[in-house]
Amino acid sequence: MAARSYGQYCGVTTAVELVGERWAMLIVRDLLVGPRRYTDLSRGLPRIPTNILSARLKELQEGGVVQRVPLKNCGLVYELTPYGRQLEPIVLALGRWGFAQMGAPEPGDVVTADSLTMALRTAFRPDAAASGPAVDIELHVGDVALRAQVAGGALQVWQIAPPAPPVGGAPPAGDPDVVIVAGPGIRSVISGELSPADAVAQDQVTVVRGDADLLERFAQIFHIDPTGGIISA
DSSP: OSOOOOOOOOHHHHHHOOOSSSTTHHHHHHHOOOBHHHHHHHHHSSSHHHHHHHHHHHHHTTTTTTEEEEEETTTTEEEEHHHHHHHHHHHHHHHHHHTOOOOOOOOOOOHHHHHHHHHHHHHHHHHHTTTTTOOEEEOOOOOOTEEEETTTTTEEEEEEEETTOOSOOOOOOOOOOOEEETTTHHHHHHHTSHHHHHHHHHSEEEEEEEEETHHHHHHHHHHHTSSSSSOOO
């Protein structure tokens, strides 16, 4: 448990004591993508001091949120317990809520493979996905590259670059339907503040291979209302 106690008998208080310490929710965010070794977590949270990472992992283990288990070909990894995985809808809702206040990135802000994976899961609209054809998208943002396949109302994401920890399986073989390279302007496409056509015209987004019309499909499938709520179809 975290050392801090708020001295109140309340479910919200208990939740904050479990996951409210600095960096704790970002550790949970990355573990929602999959099990991670200590080095994977450290690499994915480049500004976290090693002593803080160790302390948070210990607290999360003591709180029953995280466990350390052996995994074939990986050694010991950290993963969320069933209790910890119950945080997924909360983390996704928190991401949608925070989306409205993101603004432009500050100098030094980074996008990691795990943070971008969770961003896609946060913005994913199963209803819009189910109402159209399946699509296979490769998305590059800075040094991060993901492969996202949408079929029916389901989303699968694989990390291409940087190389994913060896715990999630290899990306599918074959070429994607479209390869998208984007900068910070991809946020405006996801919010609907910038149309796909305008994003391309302003060099915020580039379709480097495949059907350029699929950028419109991307904007339909991955969409968050800029006020913080997800828009239904």
